[in-house]
Amino acid sequence: MPVLYMNEFALIATYFKTLSERVLGARCDLGIGDDAALVTVPLGKQLAITADTLVSGVHFPADTVPFDIGYKALAVNLSDLAAMGARPAWFTLCLTLPQFSDPWLQGFCAGLETLMREIPVTLIGGDTTRGPLAITIQAMGLVDSGCALRRDGAKPGDDIFVSGCVGDAGVGLRLVTQNIAADKSILNTAQLRLNRPLPRNALGAALGAVASSCIDVSDGLLADLGHILNASGTGADIDVSAVPISPALLDPALVAPLNLVDGSPQGARRFALSAGDDYELCFTAHPDKRVQIMALAQQAGVSVTRFGTVTAQPGIFDLANGGVMLTPAGYSHF
Ligand SMILES: [Mg+2]
Incomplete structure (x- = not known):
């Protein structure tokens, strides 16, 4: 039977917690499910942090397939980490959706997962809300202290x-x-x-x-x-x-x-x-x-x-x- 509605917690558990467990990048101490995630920055490393928001109709045509939206939202953030010379470690995802749609979320997660398997990075948290389609990803990477490319x-x-x-x-x-x-x-x-x-x-x-x-x-x-x-x-x-x-x-x-x-x-x-x-x-x-x-x-x-x-x-x-x-x-x- 198709799923027609889901509350925020069930949605996160169904789509994003499982995704975060399926594809592992850097280890995190505490991932999705608490008030905040916990990570440890190894000694001698700096944390490089970047965020990008993609808004439907502004950054991508409204009819873009969800796979590509998920893929690209993560890709542009990982690219910023590449530009800093940092290795991707973790990311958070804030998703604003006009309505619940299982096929859309499946496609979106498949796009994310495809890139996460190519460039290992761990999904550690985020938020979902209802509204005009927009995706914000914040990506964090590790770089040897003092060696970031500026x-x-x-x-x-x-x-x-x-x-x-x-x-x-x-x-x-x-x-x-x-x-x-x-x-x-x-x-x-x-x-x-x-x-x-x-x-x-x-x-x-x-x-x-x-x-x-x-x-x-x-x-x-x-x-x-x-x-x-x-x-x-x-x-x-x-x-x-x-x-x-x-x-x-x-x-x-x-x-x-x-x-x-x-x-x-x-x-x-x-x-x-x-x-x-x-x-x-x-x-x-x-x-x-x-x-x-x-x-x-x-x-x-x-x-x-x-x-x-x-x-x-x-x-x-x-x-x-x-x-x-x-x-x-x-x-x-x-
Ligand atoms: Mg850039």
């Missing part, structure tokens, strides 16, 4: 790197907003990266000892690099053409239906550099670390590409294009 550590002369490629999630979003079917594998990949980004936690944790600063690409590569440079009081010379971009944006036949403001190859590249939601890592490191970084990236199973140098002069300049100054805000008009 935005303010970039020094003139440092190399600038990005993991993977950028622009896929931007393409995925265009597919949704332009009502284009993801009927080719390249488009399908883009769509998947929008809905189910895989945070770069193995790479982030490994970079703790070698990178000088780091950020995850949520606002767009140029904007996020700008956040590092602002925090560090530095600028950058970059080679825009060196940045790996979504394969979909390299194929004019696939670019045309996306209806970008500028559908030229250069326009498509600028789109990739300004599109958000890719959850790659952008980081800086002393040039001495190049070999080590490539080895760490290989171990983490992700490519990294060097595309620029930190400079003392503020601003981001495209050296391969006559040194023109790039403004992240200018790229948001597409």
Whole structure:
């Protein structure tokens, strides 16, 4: 018989306590079921804490499948921990639901569980309320004391790197907003990266000892690099053409239906550099670390590409294009 209604305590016990028991990440001393959870931060570690709220209709289309909502709500938080060089340990979940729905909760939990099995992390508590659909996750990770990757550590002369490629999630979003079917594998990949980004936690944790600063690409590569440079009081010379971009944006036949403001190859590249939601890592490191970084990236199973140098002069300049100054805000008009 289908379940039609459930009180808050039964809902938490049925869906979230069982999920927390099924998938274990870091040990917690006391989990779901009391007034608060208890955890112990090991000696020599710092706790990195981040939170993100996703609101239906604002951060994801109202008709997004619950699996993807659960997956992505956790992914964006784990990505922030990756950017700090912290290993995910625990998370809490606050869920506001318009009404009780067993299929919705099953799908939502399956999305969470899929990522929790990929990147071990323990669900230790939270809250459920009734209201317009919104999900807040707070994730906590562990990092060696004093070794967290911050935005303010970039020094003139440092190399600038990005993991993977950028622009896929931007393409995925265009597919949704332009009502284009993801009927080719390249488009399908883009769509998947929008809905189910895989945070770069193995790479982030490994970079703790070698990178000088780091950020995850949520606002767009140029904007996020700008956040590092602002925090560090530095600028950058970059080679825009060196940045790996979504394969979909390299194929004019696939670019045309996306209806970008500028559908030229250069326009498509600028789109990739300004599109958000890719959850790659952008980081800086002393040039001495190049070999080590490539080895760490290989171990983490992700490519990294060097595309620029930190400079003392503020601003981001495209050296391969006559040194023109790039403004992240200018790229948001597409
Ligand atoms: Mg971030």
